[in-house]
Amino acid sequence: xxxxxxxxxxxSTITGTPMSAPEREKEITVVVHAPRHKxxxxxxxxxxxxxxxxxxxxxxxxxxxxxxNPTFMTxxxxxxxxxxxxxxxxxxxxxxLELVDSGGGVLVALLxxxx
Amino acid sequence: xxxxxxxxxIVEEELDPxxxxxxxxxxELEWLPRNLQLRATLKQPKTDERFxxxxxxxxxxxxxxxxxxxxxxxxGETDRRNFPSQGAPPGIPSIFHTxxxxxxxxxxxxxxxxxxxxxxxxxxxxxxxxxPGYVRADxxxxxxxxxxxxxxxxxxxxx
Numbered sequence: 310x311x312x313x314x315x316x317x318x319x320x321s322t323i324t325g326t327p328m329s330a331p332e333r334e335k336e337i338t339v340v341v342h343a344p345r346h347k348x349x350x351x352x353x354x355x356x357x358x359x360x361x362x363x364x365x366x367x368x369x370x371x372x373x374x375x376x377x378n379p380t381f382m383t384x385x386x387x388x389x390x391x392x393x394x395x396x397x398x399x400x401x402x403x404x405x406l407e408l409v410d411s412g413g414g415v416l417v418a419l420l421x422x423x424x
Numbered sequence: 425x426x427x428x429x430x431x432x433x434i435v436e437e438e439l440d441p442x443x444x445x446x447x448x449x450x451x452e453l454e455w456l457p458r459n460l461q462l463r464a465t466l467k468q469p470k471t472d473e474r475f476x477x478x479x480x481x482x483x484x485x486x487x488x489x490x491x492x493x494x495x496x497x498x499x500g501e502t503d504r505r506n507f508p509s510q511g512a513p514p515g516i517p518s519i520f521h522t523x524x525x526x527x528x529x530x531x532x533x534x535x536x537x538x539x540x541x542x543x544x545x546x547x548x549x550x551x552x553x554x555x556p557g558y559v560r561a562d563x564x565x566x567x568x569x570x571x572x573x574x575x576x577x578x579x580x581x582x583x
Contacts, residue, residue, distance in 0.1 A: 344445045344565035345438075377560040386469065386576055388513035407448070409573050410566070412559030413517030414527045 343371040361391030381406040442565035504583025511578030
């Protein structure tokens, strides 16, 4: 993924396309919890990364199948819009996020109504 | 190993992270291996009321659990007063159906032969692969987290 530095844990970091020093300085470091794992993982992303991209990457690192709809829930309980960038969503370094699936109830979705 | 023993082994492996999740979420879990039942007490943040979610895990994970809400004594099956009102995060359809069934691929009650909400899904054995694009949860912790996530956006009860 171009321009994105990926951290699978605080100890082991996978680096993508090389970034300039100013770009690295702007990166957001967050701690992500996933329900199926006892341990959290740390990640670093540029603030321009979309929530959906970041959540997909985190989901993959936690071993989730690629057919999900992952996003993040903040410690305040807000579910982040996958189409927004991390910056637009208000994510800041040091935030703790919970990986959640943003897929909905199936019958409701199939009917396309609020029923 | 009997089918029941296999289920217990699978569930107990998945319960480790589920218990860690429960601490984060403020939920309480009680596992009854003899009955293959998981009792989860969840809190509805908008009302501070408790909801009592029962998971029946026989044959898990050949088929998904049967998830339903009960009263405080873990009775009251199908009583709408035990079921949360509809609600979900913005832009996401609720999994709490007005029929009083958690309508998601990870609930056996949604399939033909149970509530029959989704005869179109075929057998419950297909639960991991049905309805792509909709809510995914294939471990106990992920199911609990999904139900709690939707509960966070509900207010009150269905009945």
